[in-house]
Amino acid sequence: MFRKNEKKKIKRRRWTRDDTELALLGFPTFVWYVLFSYLPMFGLIIAFKNYKISAGRGFLYGLYQSAWVGLENFRFFVESNSFIMLLRNTILYNVVFIALGLVIPVTLAIMISQLYSKRRSKVYQTAMFFPHFMSWVVISYFVYAFLNPDKGVMNQILAYYGKDTIMWYSASKYWPFILIFMQVWKTVGYSMVVYLASITGIDGTLFEAAVIDGATKFQQARYITIPCVKPIMIMMFILSVGRIFYSDFGLFYQVTQRVPNSLYTTVSTFDTYIFSALQLNVPIGRTAAASMFQSVACCGTILIANWIVSKIDADSAII
Amino acid sequence: MGSKTFNDIIRDRLDEVKRNNIIAKREEEEANKLNRIRKPTNLIFNFIFFLCSLACLIPVVFVFMISISSEQSLAKYGYRFIPKVFSSVSYRFLWNERDVIFNALGISTLVTAVGTLIGVILTTTMGYVLSRPVFKLKSFFTWMVFVPMIFNGGMVAQYVVNANMLKLKDTIWVLVLPLAVSSFNVIISKTFFKSTIPDSIVESAKIDGASQLNIFIRIVLPISKPVLATIALFLTFSYWNDWFQSSLYITNKKLISLQALLNNIMRNIEYIANNPDGGLSLQQYKTSMPSESVRMAIAIVIVVPIACVYPFFQKYFISGLTIGAVKG
Numbered sequence: 001m002f003r004k005n006e007k008k009k010i011k012r013r014r015w016t017r018d019d020t021e022l023a024l025l026g027f028p029t030f031v032w033y034v035l036f037s038y039l040p041m042f043g044l045i046i047a048f049k050n051y052k053i054s055a056g057r058g059f060l061y062g063l064y065q066s067a068w069v070g071l072e073n074f075r076f077f078v079e080s081n082s083f084i085m086l087l088r089n090t091i092l093y094n095v096v097f098i099a100l101g102l103v104i105p106v107t108l109a110i111m112i113s114q115l116y117s118k119r120r121s122k123v124y125q126t127a128m129f130f131p132h133f134m135s136w137v138v139i140s141y142f143v144y145a146f147l148n149p150d151k152g153v154m155n156q157i158l159a160y161y162g163k164d165t166i167m168w169y170s171a172s173k174y175w176p177f178i179l180i181f182m183q184v185w186k187t188v189g190y191s192m193v194v195y196l197a198s199i200t201g202i203d204g205t206l207f208e209a210a211v212i213d214g215a216t217k218f219q220q221a222r223y224i225t226i227p228c229v230k231p232i233m234i235m236m237f238i239l240s241v242g243r244i245f246y247s248d249f250g251l252f253y254q255v256t257q258r259v260p261n262s263l264y265t266t267v268s269t270f271d272t273y274i275f276s277a278l279q280l281n282v283p284i285g286r287t288a289a290a291s292m293f294q295s296v297a298c299c300g301t302i303l304i305a306n307w308i309v310s311k312i313d314a315d316s317a318i319i
Numbered sequence: 320m321g322s323k324t325f326n327d328i329i330r331d332r333l334d335e336v337k338r339n340n341i342i343a344k345r346e347e348e349e350a351n352k353l354n355r356i357r358k359p360t361n362l363i364f365n366f367i368f369f370l371c372s373l374a375c376l377i378p379v380v381f382v383f384m385i386s387i388s389s390e391q392s393l394a395k396y397g398y399r400f401i402p403k404v405f406s407s408v409s410y411r412f413l414w415n416e417r418d419v420i421f422n423a424l425g426i427s428t429l430v431t432a433v434g435t436l437i438g439v440i441l442t443t444t445m446g447y448v449l450s451r452p453v454f455k456l457k458s459f460f461t462w463m464v465f466v467p468m469i470f471n472g473g474m475v476a477q478y479v480v481n482a483n484m485l486k487l488k489d490t491i492w493v494l495v496l497p498l499a500v501s502s503f504n505v506i507i508s509k510t511f512f513k514s515t516i517p518d519s520i521v522e523s524a525k526i527d528g529a530s531q532l533n534i535f536i537r538i539v540l541p542i543s544k545p546v547l548a549t550i551a552l553f554l555t556f557s558y559w560n561d562w563f564q565s566s567l568y569i570t571n572k573k574l575i576s577l578q579a580l581l582n583n584i585m586r587n588i589e590y591i592a593n594n595p596d597g598g599l600s601l602q603q604y605k606t607s608m609p610s611e612s613v614r615m616a617i618a619i620v621i622v623v624p625i626a627c628v629y630p631f632f633q634k635y636f637i638s639g640l641t642i643g644a645v646k647g
Contacts, residue, residue, distance in 0.1 A: 026444060030445075059479075059484055124371070133560070138622055141614060145381055145382055146378075152398060291476065296470075299469050303469070
């Protein structure tokens, strides 16, 4: 997210005291980036090794001593039974999340900007923003209160109407809907406020002119509001497409009560798979290969998405 | 006219300006009225948003109601919005276990405070450095911040580095450091500094012999409170809500945060019960504990501070999000 012509502006000149001071000022953050961001990228070589712990020696020694296995770890991961299922789940859930994450918040933002009372609009925003500030652990308790098989509200309602109760945490067919609902529930207020901020920034004279020309509210939304928020929609779209191989780990792991076996094929994603592999004694090279697959695939999709967007509309691309 | 003093003239002028402003505002309102949705539509929209707001708030109220129900009524009637029998037994239980609870609360608070401080320092210094128009390493630093936004090592490589190479496992630092900086925050602060700090101020301070560190602390930070607040809030909430780092790296009970505690007792409610009252065996104690309402009570203990605080800081969140959305 920086302009390309900036680089050209820097002309060749001597290193000054100013540069030293700025470099020192940025140094701690530089160290942070090296340790917590770039060292893990380097650590990815573990995915190409058959890492074995060598007792009494340091980690680096063990890494150095382990045999190179090339793409063996990747082959194992891609050929395993779970791979297709994980790929399908992760991508399908994300496609639904991305589509709903664009349509619902924009619609709600346009609606809320039309309310007569500004104070009420503020109250609604505050209330709907609330879920954004809660962790998935806490939310999983909310869900539990509704879905608990003996005491939960849903089963009480079902029982009241004389229907059979449902063992929610083992009924896999309901979970895609529950997960989608929870994802929308948690993120909709936040995204709505982001879009609303850009809607209120639109020049009012545009709407005045439209009214004089006899445009209806619907036409105003279609031809003024949506084109004006389009850049933000595209940015949100590229960013979420760039995470299409990732999943919100908390959603899939906590809300389902740690992915019970009966739900395994419905709610497993790459992240839950990798997390449980880390907890079990799966050779770390194989887990690292799965994790690296995610990183590389995402890097690829974000570049492709950005490239496509830049072909259609150069100003909207983020890189 | 001749007898008017200078002050009078100024005051008249100001009044005129004020009047004009009011007229302009009224005209705008009139114009807005022409372009309003119809009354029934407004009612319907209000109704929809009322329902959405309820849907967002009710789960919290519900969980609170469960936490103040008695265990017998929960067993008999299930979870209800209005408990049949009220009881403060879960909160009294938490009070008995206050060693564990306060320890977790202390860890959460400590991590949040230290992490936010370190994070704000690291983020804003880098943001400031990147916002300077002439700096030799600028393009290097810009790339360094930008690359992690599109590529990262992934969960496993991060785990290996943090746990094995940096030896951070089971230390407080593993909860603090990995979350301290995010490229998104750095770009927010960079955009802010670039658009609000005039170069001339920095240049004149330099001519007066101030070092960049001095300029940053004495001049830049005092006029950048909005962005400091925004970033501090982003960090505060991400630290307070973090349970993932704990679940990966922490096994030591002394270092469990509130979120991690809640996470652990979901599976195993006995996690919290290691402090039996006199005369009871551990087994009796476990069976006597109000496990359902205690779970919900801890969730409430986590949510209440957030619920009390966030409405006041919401505007900083929104301004941060909109700054972040600007390219630059």
